[in-house]
Amino acid sequence: xxxxxxxxxxxxxxxxxxxxxxxxxxxxxxxxxxxxxxxxxxxxxxxxxxxxxxxxxxxxxxxxxxxxxxxxxxxxxxxxxxxxxxxxxxxxxxxxxxxxxxxxxxxxxxxxxxxxxxxxxxxxxxxxxxxxxxxxxxxxxxxxxxxxxxxxxxxxxxxxxxxxxxxxxxxxxxxxxxxxxxxxxxxxxxxxxxxxxxxxxxxxxxxxxxxxxxxxxxxxxxxxxxxxxxxxxxxxxxxxxxxxxxxxxxxxxxxxxxxxxxxxxxxxxxxxxxxxxxxxxxxxxxxxxxxxxxxxxxxxxxxxxxxxxxxxxxxxxxxxxxxxxxxxxxxxxxxxxxxxxxxxxxxxxxxxxxxxxxxxxxxxxxxxxxxxxxxxxxxxxxxxxxxxxxxxxxxxxxxxxxxxxxxxxxxxxxxxxxxxxxxxxxxxxxxxxxxxxxxxxxxxxxxxxxxxxxxxxxxxxxxxxxxxxxxxxxxxxxxxxxxxxxxxxxxxxxxxxxxxxxxxxxxxxxxxxxxxxxxxxxxxxxxxxxxxxxxxxxxxxxxxxxxxxxxxxxxxxxxxxxxxxxxxxxxxxxxxxxxxxxxxxxxxxxxxxxxxxxxxxxxxxxxxxxxxxxxxxxxxxxxxxxxxxxxxxxxxxxxxxxxxxxxxxxxxxxxxxxxxxxxxxxxxxxxxxxxxxxxxxxxxxxxxxxxxxxxxxxxxxxx
Amino acid sequence: xxxxxxxxxxxxxxxxxxxxxxxxxxxxxxxxxxxxxxxxxxxxxxxxxxxxxxxxxxxxxxxxxxxxxxxxxxxxxxxxxxxxxxxxxxxxxxxxxxxxxxxxxxxxxxxxxxxxxxxxxxxxxxxxxxxxxxxxxxxxxxxxxxxxxxxxxxxxxxxxxxxxxxxxxxxxxxxxxxxxxxxxxxxxxxxxxxxxxxxxxxxxxxxxxxxxxxxxxxxxxxxxxxxxxxxxxxxxxxxxxxxxxxxxxxxxxxxxxxxxxxxxxxxxxxxxxxxxxxxxxxxxxxxxxxxx
Numbered sequence: 002x003x004x005x006x007x008x009x010x011x012x013x014x015x016x017x018x019x020x021x022x023x024x025x026x027x028x029x030x031x032x033x034x035x036x037x038x039x040x041x042x043x044x045x046x047x048x049x050x051x052x053x054x055x056x057x058x059x060x061x062x063x064x065x066x067x068x069x070x071x072x073x074x075x076x077x078x079x080x081x082x083x084x085x086x087x088x089x090x091x092x093x094x095x096x097x098x099x100x101x102x103x104x105x106x107x108x109x110x111x112x113x114x115x116x117x118x119x120x121x122x123x124x125x126x127x128x129x130x131x132x133x134x135x136x137x138x139x140x141x142x143x144x145x146x147x148x149x150x151x152x153x154x155x156x157x158x159x160x161x162x163x164x165x166x167x168x169x170x171x172x173x174x175x176x177x178x179x180x181x182x183x184x185x186x187x188x189x190x191x192x193x194x195x196x197x198x199x200x201x202x203x204x205x206x207x208x209x210x211x212x213x214x215x216x217x218x219x220x221x222x223x224x225x226x227x228x229x230x231x232x233x234x235x236x237x238x239x240x241x242x243x244x245x246x247x248x249x250x251x252x253x254x255x256x257x258x259x260x261x262x263x264x265x266x267x268x269x270x271x272x273x274x275x276x277x278x279x280x281x282x283x284x285x286x287x288x289x290x291x292x293x294x295x296x297x298x299x300x301x302x303x304x305x306x307x308x309x310x311x312x313x314x315x316x317x318x319x320x321x322x323x324x325x326x327x328x329x330x331x332x333x334x335x336x337x338x339x340x341x342x343x344x345x346x347x348x349x350x351x352x353x354x355x356x357x358x359x360x361x362x363x364x365x366x367x368x369x370x371x372x373x374x375x376x377x378x379x380x381x382x383x384x385x386x387x388x389x390x391x392x393x394x395x396x397x398x399x400x401x402x403x404x405x406x407x408x409x410x411x412x413x414x415x416x417x418x419x420x421x422x423x424x425x426x427x428x429x430x431x432x433x434x435x436x437x438x439x440x441x442x443x444x445x446x447x448x449x450x451x452x453x454x455x456x457x458x459x460x461x462x463x464x465x466x467x468x469x470x471x472x473x474x475x476x477x478x479x480x481x482x483x484x485x486x487x488x489x490x491x492x493x494x495x496x497x498x499x500x501x502x503x504x505x506x507x508x509x510x511x512x513x514x515x516x517x518x519x520x521x522x523x524x525x526x527x528x529x530x531x532x533x534x535x536x537x538x539x540x541x542x543x544x545x546x547x548x549x550x551x552x553x554x555x556x557x558x559x560x561x562x563x564x565x566x567x568x569x570x571x572x573x574x575x576x577x578x579x580x581x582x583x584x585x586x587x588x589x590x591x592x593x594x595x596x597x598x599x600x601x602x603x604x605x606x607x608x609x610x611x612x613x614x615x616x617x618x619x620x621x622x623x624x625x626x627x628x629x630x631x632x633x634x635x636x637x638x639x640x641x642x643x644x645x646x647x648x649x650x651x652x653x654x655x656x657x658x659x660x661x662x663x664x665x666x667x668x669x670x671x672x673x674x675x676x677x678x679x680x681x682x683x684x685x686x687x688x689x690x691x692x693x694x695x696x697x698x699x700x701x702x703x704x
Numbered sequence: 705x706x707x708x709x710x711x712x713x714x715x716x717x718x719x720x721x722x723x724x725x726x727x728x729x730x731x732x733x734x735x736x737x738x739x740x741x742x743x744x745x746x747x748x749x750x751x752x753x754x755x756x757x758x759x760x761x762x763x764x765x766x767x768x769x770x771x772x773x774x775x776x777x778x779x780x781x782x783x784x785x786x787x788x789x790x791x792x793x794x795x796x797x798x799x800x801x802x803x804x805x806x807x808x809x810x811x812x813x814x815x816x817x818x819x820x821x822x823x824x825x826x827x828x829x830x831x832x833x834x835x836x837x838x839x840x841x842x843x844x845x846x847x848x849x850x851x852x853x854x855x856x857x858x859x860x861x862x863x864x865x866x867x868x869x870x871x872x873x874x875x876x877x878x879x880x881x882x883x884x885x886x887x888x889x890x891x892x893x894x895x896x897x898x899x900x901x902x903x904x905x906x907x908x909x910x911x912x913x914x915x916x917x918x919x920x921x922x923x924x925x926x927x928x929x930x931x932x933x934x935x936x937x938x939x940x941x942x943x944x945x946x947x948x949x950x951x952x953x954x955x956x957x958x959x960x961x962x963x964x965x966x967x968x969x970x971x972x973x974x975x976x977x978x979x980x981x982x983x984x985x986x987x988x989x990x991x992x993x994x995x996x
Contacts, residue, residue: 036886046762054754076889077890080886
């Protein structure tokens with residue numbers, strides 16, 4: 002959108018929505034209630050008005066007098082007399098501010114060009130430019146212009162190219178949207194966006210330039226959340242190579258923070274670089290390390306050689322998931338470990354991870370301890386065979402399990418013979434505890450002993466981990482009675498978790514407001530009059546009849562969030578009218594399931610978190626539901642099923658909603674999230690599970 | 705005639721029998737310039753192209769229009785004119801009052817017929833809004849704040865459009881809800897500038913305007929503008945026209961070729977004096993300009 006000299010505005014249709022959204026946001030901030038439908042009406046009325054008055058040009062732009070533009074918008078956006086003044090002031094500020102800002106940006110760009118003694122459209126050899134920018138002022142001007150994309154490098158021809166005046170103008174127009182007053186800050190912001198979009202190859206080719214830019218970005222205190230994790234790592238590594246310690250430390254700190262919040266990101270990263278950087282700057286805490294090892298267990302290879310690092314690895318073991326634990330333990334036992342280290346490892350790991358210790362080296366242990374470790378490993382292996390037998394429906398595994406169990410019995414018989422004389426060591430006690438636990442798991446898996454189930458709850462407490470463990474046993478068990486017991490037990494845990502969620506919600510300060518109507522409840526009022534109450538008149542209160550639709554993405558990446566979301570939904574089942582879970586398809590969860598803990602647990606236990614995501618289908622399901630509704634969507638916003646257009650479905654869904662709230666993990670489709678924001682949805686990025694639980698509970702409490 | 709065609713539906717038939725002759729159909733005018741010209745020629749109204757374009761674009765968007773402004777600024781007449789020209793049928797005007805509800809607007813059952821035939825289509829009496837919907841004519845809901853109606857009527861056919869008028873300064877009237885306002889396109893009416901007001905008077909008076917001197921008309925406009933700033937009852941362009949019409953009428957009765965200051969002075973108070981609180985003010989201002 003730009004102003005011409007004759008008090009006219011040239012409006013580009015694509016920019017109109019952005020302009021109106023930001024104008025309406027500002028008006029909302031000043032107390033004018035405006036909905037999405039009013040923005041839509043404004044666009045339509047303006048389009049019709051321009052075509053009636055002949056203001057439309059062929060290329061989809063309108064040129065109309067500022068006054069008429071203002072009057073048309075006023076007729077749709079300012080409906081009360083006292084809103085008119087607010088509208089006029091805001092509108093004038095908006096238009097004036099934008100044109101003043103554009104003028105300033107163009108002026109600054111031109112002064113930088115003058116500083117460098119170059120003109121629009123010039124082509125300068127790289128060597129000449131290098132000579133030119135030896136002067137610090139010129140270097141600053143050059144960097145700013147390059148960051149903005151006004152000077153571009155053409156390595157093939159060995160030149161720097163300056164863009165033409167028209168192209169620079171269109172860049173300046175885009176710059177206005179960022180709402181910064183200082184050109185350097187704008188340049189840094191543009192650069193940040195460029196780094197976000199550019200390939201890792203480009204980053205490598207232009208190391209120096211990107212490193213200088215990131216230094217400026219850090220100094221201008223811009224939020225690095227926009228940068229992908231892989232690029233943060235690369236930049237930090239380059240900085241470390243170039244001895245720019247301050248930058249490297251800052252980037253690594255951001256990286257460590259990111260990893261602790263979204264450990265899934267680690268999968269894509271080079272583990273050696275990551276670990277060396279974390280070690281170099283002292284961010285290798287057991288929490289961070291567990292996040293790294295959970296998703297990239299190979300990172301342990303570079304850590305276990307050093308004694309100190311090995312300690313950190315062992316300490317972080319309880320926080321690591323089973324599969325990664327197995328890999329790490331098998332790697333650890335390749336080294337000559339001390340007795341104390343072995344004790345710590347065994348007490349820190351899940352008993353099922355013991356299965357990898359069947360052939361491990363443990364020279365430092367006495368024969369009894371060696372026997373027990375082997376026995377525990379056999380038992381863990383037998384459990385795994387049982388599990389596989391059920392999951393793959395392969396009877397062969399039962400035979401394998403039984404043969405392993407026979408070996409275990411033999412080992413335990415040997416142990417009982419030798420251990421009678423000697424008092425038990427600490428390691429032995431720990432191993433025996435693990436064996437007990439494994440026996441419990443095995444008993445429930447083979448459905449011979451069901452009374453052992455509450456033991457699991459006793460050991461692990463009413464936590465999400467217990468629920469997962471029970472789910473695993475549920476999947477392995479064949480016996481229906483055990484399954485029923487498991488469901489009962491899990492439903493008790495669910496009840497306790499729900500109490501915890503409720504307490505989160507009670508902490509929130511959001512208050513419900515009642516809307517008083519003008520009609521009086523006569524009976525109560527007369528009663529109050531007779532009792533000489535201070536305020537005898539009682540009014541009817543109006544309850545908002547709004548549906549709440551909760552959309553939960555249950556694709557593989559969203560497992561943790563989805564499980565919590567469903568549990569929270571059941572906690573606030575009264576407020577929720579529809580719960581829809583979606584993957585490639587859409588499943589509507591009945592309210593009765595949400596209200597009954599046993600059927601909720603059954604639903605959760607049978608829910609598979611895998612497959613592709615089809616957001617468009619879920620959104621079309623929402624728009625099919627009539628009436629006023631608040632939609633809460635939990636998803637990473639990544640449409641992985643091709644051939645659908647989620648944005649157009651979102652537009653329909655948002656149009657029919659009173660409020661559209663999206664909760665998304667830090668790694669999500671940002672473009673889609675931004676488009677949703679533009680359409681008027683509220684998009685919250687949650688930092689972790691705790692944050693997610695609190696935010697969702699807060700939202701439901703508010704409803 | 706269209707109404708003579710076979711209409712099977714009982715209610716439609718009733719609507720055609722009762723209302724079709726009233727709407728006097730003619731060829732609709734759908735261009736902005738055409739509407740502006742016709743408003744000037746047929747309805748003697750001076751309306752800017754911008755306003756008509758805004759109203760028409762609201763019609764095309766499917767949004768009803770709300771005209772808001774002080775009394776006497778021509779909201780009702782302009783609304784009626786535009787609706788009539790747009791639909792090619794005389795628009796229905798619903799003058800609102802406290803007890804003007806859905807039954808009086810859409811339709812209700814005739815009590816005696818309902819007793820005889822039950823609550824059937826035969827005993828149903830269609831009212832103007834339903835008639836407008838069926839006949840595809842425009843509806844002007846005058847002084848919406850005075851009625852208990854707060855619905856927004858969505859356009860069904862091209863000709864069926866709704867314009868509401870309202871005076872926000874009228875303290876005796878109710879407040880319009882946010883939900884209602886959200887659905888309409890609001891156009892504000894204000895007092896016109898002097899030249900336009902003079903033009904309006906010229907158009908309305910026709911040949912009689914020649915009886916008024918340039919000096920007198922500028923004095924009339926000065927008085928009216930001063931009263932708009934100071935008085936409780938603010939005279940609108942309609943009052944200006946009424947005053948000049950009365951002055952020329954008096955001059956004719958007195959056998960004069962031109963209306964002089966005395967004619968204006970005599971005519972002034974019957975038109976401008978609407979509130980007893982304004983009495984002294986009106987006298988002093990009129991005397992300042994028209995007392996010989």
